[in-house]
Amino acid sequence: MxxxxxxxxxxxxxxxxxxxxxxxxxxxxxxxxxxxxxxxxxxxxxxxxxxxxxxxxxxxxxxxGWIPLFKLGATQTSRGVRVRLRGSYRHAFIAKMDSGHTGVFRRVPGTKMVDKDKEQIRELFGPNxxxxxxxxxxxxxxxxxxxxxxxxxxxxxxxxxxxxxx
Known part of the structure; x- marks a missing residue:
């Protein structure tokens, strides 16, 4: 060599x-x-x-990059969201934002939105x-x-x- x-x-x-x-x-x-x-x-x-x-x-x-739960096959149920191989997320919901992004979200207890009398939401993610x-x-x-x-x-x-x- x-x-x-x-x-x-x-x-x-x-x-x-x-x-x-x-x-x-x-x-x-x-x-x-x-x-x-x-x-x-x-x-x-x-x-x-x-x-x-x-x-x-x-x-x-x-x-x-965190993998969004929606990409892992999330489905809406009456109790929340069910994700394949991940289990259930109670009180979570699937929503499509005005930007076109779809994800699994959950309300953040104890926080208020500026305009409405609702709690803020956060997107849920899977593993990284x-x-x-x-x-x-x-x-x-x-x-x-x-x-x-x-x-x-x-x-x-x-x-x-x-x-x-x-």
Missing amino acids: GRLPGEIKAKVFARAMRRVSETARTRVVRRQAPRLDLSQKVIREKTTARFNAGGHTAEVVVRS PAHDITNNQDVYIAVMAEVLEEVLAPRVMHELGRLLPR
């Missing part, structure tokens, strides 16, 4: 790291889905994988995939180490075999 031209080394490592970062993204999503009781699709939408060829670094980024990683770093560091051990070296050899003349 030491005697290879720099151009070939750079190309091999760029291709291998791109594949490794996508594999890491897949494994993180698979690990998070059962932990958060969410589908992989919902978590995958919040997760990106990028490779920086200039710095020879790869990052798997989970954007920190980024917070799971922050709060359980050991689990995800193990996932990343596992990916590096299992995927990086074989992938470098595979890409090297594709680039070298026979």
Whole structure:
């Protein structure tokens, strides 16, 4: 590996790291889905994988965004709102705002609206995939180490075999 031209080394490592970062993204999503009781699709939408060829670094980024309960399949009941895999939220309701946003809301006891004689409302959210990683770093560091051990070296050899003349 030491005697290879720099151009070939750079190309091999760029291709291998791109594949490794996508594999890491897949494994993180698979690990998070059962932990958060969410589908992989919902978590995958919040997760990106990028490779920086200039710095020879790869990052798997989970954007920190709370998932609205409405996106998780909320249905209105006589007692409140029921959400698949999450249970019931008593006194909650589903409403569509003037802006077009639909969500699950609940009144905040002890607060008053400025114009009306009603209490203020707050939207209810489900889990945040980024917070799971922050709060359980050991689990995800193990996932990343596992990916590096299992995927990086074989992938470098595979890409090297594709680039070298026979």
